[in-house]
Amino acid sequence: MGLSETMASPIARRRFELVTELHGRAGELLRLEPGRLRYSLGTSLAELRLPFHITPEAAALFPQSARQLALMLVSRHRELLSEGEFDHFLLVEEFSTLPALPPTLSPASGGPDTRAAADLATLTHPLLTGGVMAAWLGPGGGGRSLVALVIELLRRAFLEMRESRGREETPALVALMLSSQFPGVESALRSLELPHSLQRQLMTAAATGMYLALRLGMERVLREAQPSTELVTRIESALGPMAVLGGTKLPLTGGSLLYGCELLAGVPDAEKLVAQYPGGPPVDTVQATLGKAIAANDTLARRAELAMGLSALRESLVHAVRLGEGGGFKSALTQYLRELAIRPAALTALLADDKSRKQSSKDLRAHAETLKGTSAEALKDLATRLKEYSVKEPAAAAGLSRARAHASYAQAATAFVCDLWLERTLFPLRRMLYPRMGNEEEGGLEAEYQSGRLYQLSTRPEPILRSAVSAPVAHLFVDVKDFTRRTQLLGGAAMADFLRREFYLPILTEAKALYGGMVQLSDKGGVSVNNLLGDALSLSGTVDRLVTLAVEIRRLLVSYEKRLAQALSHEQVETALKAIEEEYDRKLQSARPGLRPILQREKESALARGRGEGLEAGVFLSFGPAPLIITLEDEVFGRSKVAIADRINESARGTARSGAARAKADAMLAQERQRRGNPSLAHPWLVFVGAPLSVQVPYAAEAEARAALKAGDLAAAMRALEQVVRDSLEEAAKQGEDAPGDIYNAGVALSEETLLAYQEAVGDNRLFCQLQVAPETLHPEIHERYFLPPEPLRLTVGFHPTGELAEVFRFAGRVMFKGLERKGGLGVWEWVDLHGVGRLFARHHASEWLRAHWRAA
Template identity: 80%
Template sequence: MSLPAQGAVVSPIAQRRLELASQFHGRTSELLRLEPGRLRFSLGVSLAELRLPFHITPEAAALFPQGARQLAVMLLSRHRELVSTGEFDRFLLVEEYATLPPLPPTLSPGTGGPDTRATADLATLTHPLLTGGVMAAWLGPGGGGRSLVALVIELMRRAFTEMKESRGREETPALVALMLSSLLPGMEGALRTLELPASVQRQLVTATATGLYLALRLGVERAVREGQPTPELAARIESALGPMAVLGGTRPLLTGGSTLYGCELVAGVPDAEKLVAQYPGGLPVDTVRATLEQVISKDEVMARRAELAVGVSALRESLVRAVRLGEGGGFQAALTEYLRALATRPAELTTLLAEDKERKHLTKELRTYAETLKGPSAEALNDLAARLKEYSPKDPAAAAGLARAKAHASYARAATAFVCDLWLERSLFPLRRMMEARTGEEVEGGLEAEYQAGRLYLLSTKPGPLLRSAVSAPVAHLFVDVKDFTRRTQLLGGAAMADFLRREFYLPILADAKALYGGMSQLSDRGGVSVNNLLGDALSLSGTVDRLVTLAVGIRRQLVSYEKRLAQTISREQVEAGLKAIEEEYERKLQAARPGVRAIIQREKEGALARGRGEGLEAGVFVSYGPAPLVITLEDDVFGLSKVAIADRINESARGTARSGAARAKADAMLAQERQRRGHPSLAHPWLVFVGAPLSVPVPYSAEAEARAALKAGDLEGARRALEQSLRDALEDAAKQGEDAPGDIYNAGVAVSEETLLAYQETLGDQRFFRQLEVDPRTLHPDIHQRYFFPPEPMKLTLGFHPTGELAEVFRFAGRVMFKGLERKGGMGVWELVDEHGVGRLFARHHASEWLRTR
């Protein structure tokens, strides 16, 4: 009798794994398609640092170990004859045992919809212990598999919806598959807690993991059928939840009795890791299959084992087919039960094949009985009898109707599917590392705050988006920085200065902040004031814009009185010693300086001496506006609990307290000329915040090296020529940018960003009404001109008035700045909150009513 080549037909699972590997051959980048620009939210500034924070709720995560444990107990109960009574009785007390659904003994599914029945039918061909009856019950009502499938379908449904809402920019279903796969390594541990009998532990664990994979596969198939993604996206989803990920590596597939790829891989898969490493750009499937076939054929021991695997696989498939017909009433129940035992107990099938007499006896009985039957039942029993007859220990592949070479090819194809899965897993490893599971302890506020802020993907059994749109309201960020802290510390002494700072700087500011506090900690209701960081001479806070602008005014008042008290605290002897040290330091600098630089050093010396005498202590306050800070908690067994607030606007507010001398150089030069012209040395600037863009000449290293070499040789003209092109380029750039080019900042007062000013106006609503004016300095009252010098350009002012008509605040446009590392196109507008102790008081006295009436 000529047998059909049963073993040559690869399993549908193996066929799909071969297709996936072929699809990404030469296109590995398509498998690893995870770009920051395509993600709705991610952490990290480069692809190498990319992280996607996610959390799977305990209720959703528990479905995986619960389902796996339940299926393991169901399989043990179905195959209780494989263990002793004492070993089995212990499981009568296991929680899962009391809630098991009814377990039909059949290989056929018996019940369930088309998808469930198809999956249960497939299960019988993937592992001898995984029967269709048990699989259908596990996927049916009351079974853990049903819950798993429902979870996958629901999460994928949400993922497809959110992908559509992002117009396909983010492939959310593939991300969900990767996130779910993070739960799979824990399945082995969950099964280990059952303490399965050692005699069947390996086979039961492999059968259970295979069932888990089939359930996930079913969920993905149904979700893909509904979502109708592109073939590439469907492939990425399937790849993330592949057999090797679910079964926990290569060992169960090789030693746990699995027939997932068509036959048990008892001969092993030679050089699997080497083949994966050999083709980093993707597996050429046909080449790998040919390589494996050649290796197997050349090794006699491996070849025999491969032939045995193919032959036994063909016999088992024939057994399964016959049993399904018998369970459907095709022939006697006793024969059905006997054949079912052979199909589900590999040891009994092996014993039968080893006993030539028993095998021939069964063959004869099957043929005799088949003569009494008709149709498919007779055909199935005759086919099984023919395969048993053709089988022999010397030529086991004959049972599959294959010559030895064809059997090697059939085994090589199953082994190639194994290599394909191994390659997919190795290729997906970088993506799995990018998925960052969160516990809630990483940031202050926990998981809920992160989720509400749109910074966490949440996989839950409850309805709701996987990733929320950011609903975090912007807040203001205040930074105050005291300059000359180091020099004052040297004069007063470290301990005394620290105590003085605590009493006169930190505590008063914190007292003002507490008076304005109106919300929950961490700004969860966006209504409070929160301290971010306390530094040696600086302080950072976040809160609502109205409170922080009010606080900035209060801080300015504190700093004015702080300066006076600090000057009184330092003794005359300390001041004189400090002044002498300053004189000596700058005298050395003046002696070593070139003539053109001495004037600059002299001005620095005068400023340092003034500050050393207690004059002109400077402290800058800057208020920015933007996203609320992310507060990270770090716990260490030595250093304890630390908290760090992170926000780009906090950095911006810190940069806004800078004192760039170049930013006020032009204003200082104009003031010096005016003092001399008027003979009025006490004439002062009206402003405490300056923005300027001094002309700078960037010099390439090559030109610098050439100029230095010329100077060393005494060739001044050669040095000038070396720098000539750099100077020309700088002048051309300056001509293009004009006077309005963004510059640096010198902040010795209170400044706010343009966003802060706009948010402040919007927040106050009916508590203020505002006027925007351009004021010609020449129209100011003579009393103001007597004290202050104003450049000739018109002043852009934003005036805030109380409903009763009194002037509340004056904001002056200082210019546009460009902070290094926080560059914005066109720079950032900066407004000075005009000091109420200086020119602001005079504005209120002489011009408030006039400006109020101006339209």
């Protein structure tokens, strides 16, 4: 029998509508799409996590309101408890502050929405009277606060959804987050130590009231916002009754009438039905299946008929009581009927006693004869139902045939299956929620929330997700090369002590002088240490302070190089040099003629470093979002901090020493030394950017070439690579000389973003000039000491207000860091050491550049 032939409860009807809307579309409608979330964690859908926090005052409303409603129900139904059981609740702190409880089944106060929710409450559980529900939703009631919280949060969520132009369906996320509080409802109710004989009934009634309150708040906002059907489906699915009731146990065993009748016969094969229809159970099909299963089992059939008969009688009782409470007939009769309506055991006992049942029917008809209108009709209808009730056919009194009773029960059971399917389907979504405790990151929950990395539900009028407000900062990375070789020479312990004294402590001392006393970089500025590595150090802070620190670090590293050379004994150095000589001699003997000059230069560099002549340390500064500081607590390893930021990675990549990046400059220098007969001629720079010609050989071409070489056919191997080489040459021709390349950093380099941020930060104390200088115009003294390639120099020159040269930055080129690719590459500028070529710039050109700038201005 189809749904159209039977009547369902309002709750059941809505569950049918939701599942019908989701049928075949659950994967589309009940999912979180990373691209539509304003903030999330995880790099894939499988790893997606939504970090959120519900503030203590907001979270407390759930257990507090649940406990209060349960205590109100205990007070209302105190006659069901023994004296000792009731006295126990007098000692509960909240009991003395309960709102006044009218004894009526009908709501005694409240607006239209509150009265509608209270009226519905009387039909969902016998103990949940409309009088109690209305008082709980009224002034002083926890339900009122709960409804207000839901309304405020959903309104805020719809506002933020509009502000994101619909990109993120924030109300659906808020509904999911609120549902995370439902397990605490059951715990709060159990903490009351309700009497064992009534525990399930009281817990079910209180949890049902919680659901109705959430539903009330949700419906008010949905009425205002008028969202799409799909969004309504997502919101209501997350706040379903089974989620609030904590699963299937209470709806089946706690006297619930939520789906239209008490499910006395259970729900046959509910889990199998859910598994059978992963895309959503077809409502008519499930109802027909359950109806057949019930009819085929005599025990289930009798229980189903009894459930429908009792449900119909109770609805008649409730209708009559409401009329009596409205003044339709005497209060004594009203009280008698009300007791039957709210006491299932009393109603069952009456129906089991034929004599009492018939006498009640006769008395009700006699009362009806003294009345007129709807009151008389209601009493007559109830009298007829009592008279016609039969233990053998309990549904007949409700005007239901056995088959119709089975179908009606199957309908209620189908609503149960629909809710069970919804909860199973929502489980992956609920797992994506990531409640934060506050110990995951330095600065705690407030720091996460303020920086826009945490959804927060609060009773305060504040955004659910803030826009990121943390100011960008600079990130400095310093890296010492040849650390391993020097460790081998000095020994591990000696090198560690040397690093501590000569590398870490001096740099940290300089950093402390610039420290701003902040916990987060975004509050006062300053310098913060991110990580200390074996041969490197990472810091973050304000750009002006880190540029100052970078200059000091460079000065410290020059002194460090000299002291490190002094720390090695003559015997250690000679042993190391001999090993280097032997290593490169073996390579030179087996190398092809074309590679020998390159290996010879590598050998000379390695020998120079072994003598302590060329210890290299690079410093690179990037600029971007402040780092995320994650704290890890472990009972064995203690507390650890990890700083995460893509610009930290960029600054680390910027200290690389790619030999290919400076190969062209070294070759040109070697030629110039030979031409001039001046072996002491040097590079003026310590940072090089180059894009060496490279050929990427596909595997198929490589395999063909190797096979030809194995066969001794060199010509065939060359032919196999011919097309690859031609394609690479054509691509190189398209890119030209300005293609992004690799970096060789043995000085201080900074990204173009960092340089611009630095100019802005110190602009009040500097005058900056952008210059393009032809090398041939530089003073002869510069050319005597340094070799400058013929390309024009791009310089950014800073002057103090007094006109003195403050700093010089040279554009080194554009680089492309693997894994951190940017379109067009990253512009890199070198800070020019004022003790090197910078000193000659100051001596011979600074005043000239400043005058030219003023003339142009």
